[in-house]
Amino acid sequence: MSHAEILIAAQPAPPQTARKLSKARIAGYFFLCLWAVLGISLLAMIVFGWDVDKLETFGPRLLNGLWITVKLVTISFVLGAILSLPLAFARMSSNKILSTLTYCYVYLFRGTPLLAQIFMVYYGFPSFRWFFEDINMWWFFKDPFYCGVFAMTLNTAAYQTEIVRAAIQSVPKGQSEAANALGFHTWIAFRKIIIPQALIVALRPYGNEIILLIKSSATVSIITVYDLMGETRYAFSRTYDYQIYLWAAIFYLVIVELMRNGWARMEGRLTRHLKR
Template sequence: MNPIEIIAQYWPRLLDGTLMTIKLTFLGALIAALVSPGFALIRTHAAPLAQAPLRLYISFMRGTPILAQLFLIFYGSGQFRPILQDWGLWTFFRDPFNCALLAFALNSTAYQTEILRGGIMGVPQGEIEAAKAIGMTRFKTLRRVVFPHAYRIAWPALGNEVILLMKASALASVVTVFDIMGRTRQIFSRTFDFSIYLWAALIYLCITAIFVLIWRQAERRLSRHIEAHHKPRVAAQPAKEPQA
């Protein structure tokens, strides 16, 4: 069976794996994006003692392999099955997809928090002072000044983090989540044709290329919005009366 025949026969499985990879990456990055702004503010403004638990969590997630984190959640949760059953959480942890999603969301949250912290610290202090001078509340300053500029600074790095998360999602296959790599291993075990891994690599490449195009378009729109919002407005000068 040649490579074209293999892809023609098994493309539904590869498509199913592709959708699983996109779902796992999108949900993991989305959960991290919802949590990381609050954590970034804590890392930026909270007292060192209040930051200690968060810094420990970030150091652990960034300093250990994501595969080890995945094993700790998937296999480690089984060691606490009676406790999880008492708390009503075993239904969640017995599902491989949920464990993989939790591992990727926790890992991405740590990275996105530090990326956003760098973005917040890069916001010009003069703009924050100007917002306070015109009477903006702290919440409004964060919403109108701090976070738009922080995201503009951090946007490329956030995009790289999502791409890395997408590629790391291939590890989910080791806990029986049938993403692209999981389906590829299934097909290889039946055909023993190594070319199927080339098709898998091309699928990852296409997903990455499409994501980069979308992310760059979003970056241009964000930049135009910020520039238009902060464009200086020149008041119209009254016409001078002709002198006699």
């Protein structure tokens, strides 16, 4: 580093910048204190008001509901990821009809609430029972769990389609041009050059999508799926004790934090070569 660069680095930050940093620091301390107070209050409520008998009675049901939630989210996310790949290519297609139809699908499922989509599947599809019986699919759409999986898959596929499309388009075109200049086949260049770079870009949005899917999965309890929220509603209807919802909130918080930290570790490991 030159003498001039040392002098520039040693200069204090401008007053306006320092003022902004100070405000940001104060806001950070405020929210940290707020979360600390809420955490201490929650801990006090748990320690001094914990009903062990209710936990022993309904704990196994809540754990079973937790497993249903994990299974529901996992199946929906994996199926949505598989479905999003061809949809992303259709979205980027030069065929106007194909790209327009895909755009309408993505716009519809991203622009309407998941709860409305679940109701459309669970209460709307039985109107066409004769059709589903003819194609031997009524067993699927008469089950609330499968209806929830179907609606959540279509919903997350719409979001993942945009994630994949944006990630692929974020890779500079020069990468494809260089691969073509070196004689790589288009598919090989896409698989070995474009996709690895696109996946790195898509890692964080994928993590956010999983977390949002975990939290929004609670809506399937409305159609009598006994997931974590469904079992919580059942337990509350028997006890009228608000602590049941507190336990459910803790379960959801634990799931989200485990997912968030696990995804961050995986992202850090996969992108460690970019930090050197």
